[in-house]
Amino acid sequence: MTLETEIETAKLTMVQAVTDGLRTMLAEKDEVLILGEDIGVNGGVFRATEGLMEEFGEERVIDTPLSEAGIVGVSIGMAVNGMIPVAEIQFLGFIYPAYEQIMTHATRIRMRTKGMFSVPMVIRAPYGAGIRAPEIHSDSVETLFTHMPGIKVVCPSNPYDAKGLLIASIEDPDPVLFLEPLRLYRASRDNVPVEKYRVEIGKGKIVKEGSDVSVITWGSMVPVCLKAAEELAAKGITCEVLDLRTLYPLDKESIAETVQKIGRTVIVHEAHATGGVSNDVMAIINDTSFLYLKAPIERVTGFDVPVPMFALEDHYLPTSERVKRAIVKAVTF
Amino acid sequence: MNNHFPIIQVIDEEGSLLTQDYNDLINKEFVRNLYEQMILVRTFDRKAISLQRQGRLGTYAPFEGQEAAQVGSASALAKNDWLFPTYRDHAASITFGHSLPHILLYWNGRVEGCIPPAGKRIFPPAVPIATHLPHATGAALAEKRRGTKNAAIVYFGDGATSEGDFHEGLNFASVFKAPVVFFNQNNQYAISLPIQKQMNSKTIAQKSVAYEIPGFRIDGNDIFAVYFYTKQALERARNGEGPTLIEAVTWRYGAHTTADDPKKYRDQEESVMKRKTIDPISRLERYMKKSGIWEESWCETVQKEASDTIENAVNEMEAFPPPDANDLFDHVFETATWTIKEQKDSYFQYLRGEHS
Numbered sequence: 055m056t057l058e059t060e061i062e063t064a065k066l067t068m069v070q071a072v073t074d075g076l077r078t079m080l081a082e083k084d085e086v087l088i089l090g091e092d093i094g095v096n097g098g099v100f101r102a103t104e105g106l107m108e109e110f111g112e113e114r115v116i117d118t119p120l121s122e123a124g125i126v127g128v129s130i131g132m133a134v135n136g137m138i139p140v141a142e143i144q145f146l147g148f149i150y151p152a153y154e155q156i157m158t159h160a161t162r163i164r165m166r167t168k169g170m171f172s173v174p175m176v177i178r179a180p181y182g183a184g185i186r187a188p189e190i191h192s193d194s195v196e197t198l199f200t201h202m203p204g205i206k207v208v209c210p211s212n213p214y215d216a217k218g219l220l221i222a223s224i225e226d227p228d229p230v231l232f233l234e235p236l237r238l239y240r241a242s243r244d245n246v247p248v249e250k251y252r253v254e255i256g257k258g259k260i261v262k263e264g265s266d267v268s269v270i271t272w273g274s275m276v277p278v279c280l281k282a283a284e285e286l287a288a289k290g291i292t293c294e295v296l297d298l299r300t301l302y303p304l305d306k307e308s309i310a311e312t313v314q315k316i317g318r319t320v321i322v323h324e325a326h327a328t329g330g331v332s333n334d335v336m337a338i339i340n341d342t343s344f345l346y347l348k349a350p351i352e353r354v355t356g357f358d359v360p361v362p363m364f365a366l367e368d369h370y371l372p373t374s375e376r377v378k379r380a381i382v383k384a385v386t387f
Numbered sequence: 388m389n390n391h392f393p394i395i396q397v398i399d400e401e402g403s404l405l406t407q408d409y410n411d412l413i414n415k416e417f418v419r420n421l422y423e424q425m426i427l428v429r430t431f432d433r434k435a436i437s438l439q440r441q442g443r444l445g446t447y448a449p450f451e452g453q454e455a456a457q458v459g460s461a462s463a464l465a466k467n468d469w470l471f472p473t474y475r476d477h478a479a480s481i482t483f484g485h486s487l488p489h490i491l492l493y494w495n496g497r498v499e500g501c502i503p504p505a506g507k508r509i510f511p512p513a514v515p516i517a518t519h520l521p522h523a524t525g526a527a528l529a530e531k532r533r534g535t536k537n538a539a540i541v542y543f544g545d546g547a548t549s550e551g552d553f554h555e556g557l558n559f560a561s562v563f564k565a566p567v568v569f570f571n572q573n574n575q576y577a578i579s580l581p582i583q584k585q586m587n588s589k590t591i592a593q594k595s596v597a598y599e600i601p602g603f604r605i606d607g608n609d610i611f612a613v614y615f616y617t618k619q620a621l622e623r624a625r626n627g628e629g630p631t632l633i634e635a636v637t638w639r640y641g642a643h644t645t646a647d648d649p650k651k652y653r654d655q656e657e658s659v660m661k662r663k664t665i666d667p668i669s670r671l672e673r674y675m676k677k678s679g680i681w682e683e684s685w686c687e688t689v690q691k692e693a694s695d696t697i698e699n700a701v702n703e704m705e706a707f708p709p710p711d712a713n714d715l716f717d718h719v720f721e722t723a724t725w726t727i728k729e730q731k732d733s734y735f736q737y738l739r740g741e742h743s
Contacts, residue, residue: 113532127552131521132526135526164721170502
């Protein structure tokens with residue numbers, strides 16, 4: 055009997071897997087509350103919270119005022135006082151009013167009180183471009199948060215990881231920013247276990263094995279890299295693709311392992327180049343694997359420009375063509 | 388709006404009782420307790436400034452002049468309530484049971500100063516302005532959700548009302564009927580900016596109208612008005628009637644912190660005049676004299692005991708073990724990430740003189 059036949063699964067999209075993860079935790083712990091703009095009656099602008107208000111009531115699935123700093127600030131107060139809030143920020147590009155709350159309070163209260171007060175909260179935020187959304191709806195600014203000490207940043211790229219990482223995030227004793235690549239919300243369906251399971255925070259996953267180049271990426275860029283890998287396979291280049299899944303703390307071991315195995319590396323992210331998480335990945339490679347390198351590390355990223363209005367977003371976003379070019383450069387160096 | 392929100396007093400500046408509504412509650416013990424607490428915190432404040440001048444304390448934010456607002460309001464709290472202070476509200480924290488040596492440690496840059504005594508629900512002081520109003524709302528909502536009768540009080544100044552978080556905190560609390568008291572101390576200056584340049588509104592209390600919650604403008608130097616109006620707001624909160632905004636009009640005599648000079652932005656003669664006319668402690672003293680519960684020898688004992696208590700606190704603060712570099716790394720997360728572990732190990736090797 056195989057494992058698959060033992061575990062009951064459902065075919066879910068990523069957004070359905072998010073809903074399933076929320077439902078699992080709402081059902082398990084009375085302290086779990088979810089709150090945000092349009093998440094209740096409307097079920098969320100992406101339908102990530104559909105049906106949850108009906109199931110758990112408006113005291114636990116809370117439609118809030120349009121108030122990002124308020125949502126995060128109130129969540130901090132609730133978390134300090136025994137609740138486990140899961141706040142939704144409608145788009146990552148709308149999180150800026152709440153930045154102060156996260157930077158000056160959510161991330162520091164444990165340290166300021168040597169653990170007397172802590173903030174076990176999750177902030178969910180859809181991020182990224184590629185769905186022809188209006189301005190500001192397409193930002194990809196994970197670095198603003200990975201730079202902040204005191205908050206973990208996770209970013210699934212598929213339905214299975216979305217549910218497992220969300221549950222792990224809700225159970226984490228510290229604040230977690232949970233980034234959801236909005237353009238992958240309905241891009242694929244996975245067999246997602248119906249029961250509760252966790253994907254460990256801080257662990258990446260090799261989503262494709264290979265021997266000619268390591269492609270390190272996460273979130274919305276994972277399918278882009280897999281497409282590039284598939285196309286290059288026909289030309290005899292086999293790519294190993296590492297999906298980091300957590301952006302703070304990074305999975306140092308997995309990064310070192312693939313780089314030491316191959317020695318040629320391409321890092322791909324949607325966010326702007328300068329200050330991007332790719333730089334931290336390169337620092338890890340520098341610290342762990344300097345003598346294994348056979349070629350300079352290539353990066354494929356968004357440009358150092360504000361995410362443009364959508365008529366230009368295809369030029370902004372890294373494409374599999376750009377990724378392929380970088381891979382060929384690394385492989386032929 | 389001044390007409391809609393007249394300043395409420397229970398005793399006037401001469402110390403005369405203006406209403407008979409609280410006769411059952413104002414007795415000798417009650418009055419003496421409030422007086423003793425105001426003497427204690429004023430003595431603390433002056434000592435802290437003196438310690439700062441001597442280099443024994445870091446930059447300090449004094450509150451002298453605001454004793455009635457802080458002592459009166461914090462005295463109205465019940466044991467399991469929450470208190471969310473700013474950096475100028477240590478008189479409230481002390482009144483609610485914070486430890487004097489720990490408050491001093493805070494001003495010496497020690498993390499231990501953020502930690503209240505076990506079981507006291509006092510948050511570390513908010514340094515960013517108005518950011519703690521949503522926290523108080525959230526903590527209060529958690530109490531409501533658990534079905535307790537506990538409430539939260541949050542302190543903030545006049546300048547805080549210009550920040551977005553003030554409005555977000557009030558609006559949230561109003562929408563969800565959070566059991567929270569928004570206690571504004573309008574000392575009329577935000578560092579150097581007078582209230583006329585802070586807002587075109589004539590009062591802060593009127594901002595309650597926008598949120599459809601009760602608002603009161605009280606004489607913040609009248610400790611009876613402060614105590615009874617806070618008590619009433621807390622009762623409303625406990626009864627599920629939601630938040631209240633209280634504007635306590637007061638005055639800080641001194642600087643914003645020991646790092647600035649108020650003479651640069653205001654005529655300090657005004658402070659001298661206010662000390663003669665509206666000082667909260669002198670005012671209660673006048674009341675006590677008028678009502679025959681003043682005793683000179685008792686007053687001397689109170690002052691002496693306050694000074695002794697504070698001397699002991701200073702000694703305790705100065706005898707505190709030195710700062711522990713482990714505290715730099717050990718409480719960022721419940722379990723340190725590998726990055727923090729590596730950085731700590733490397734730094735401790737360096738401290739031990741080892742080469743990594």
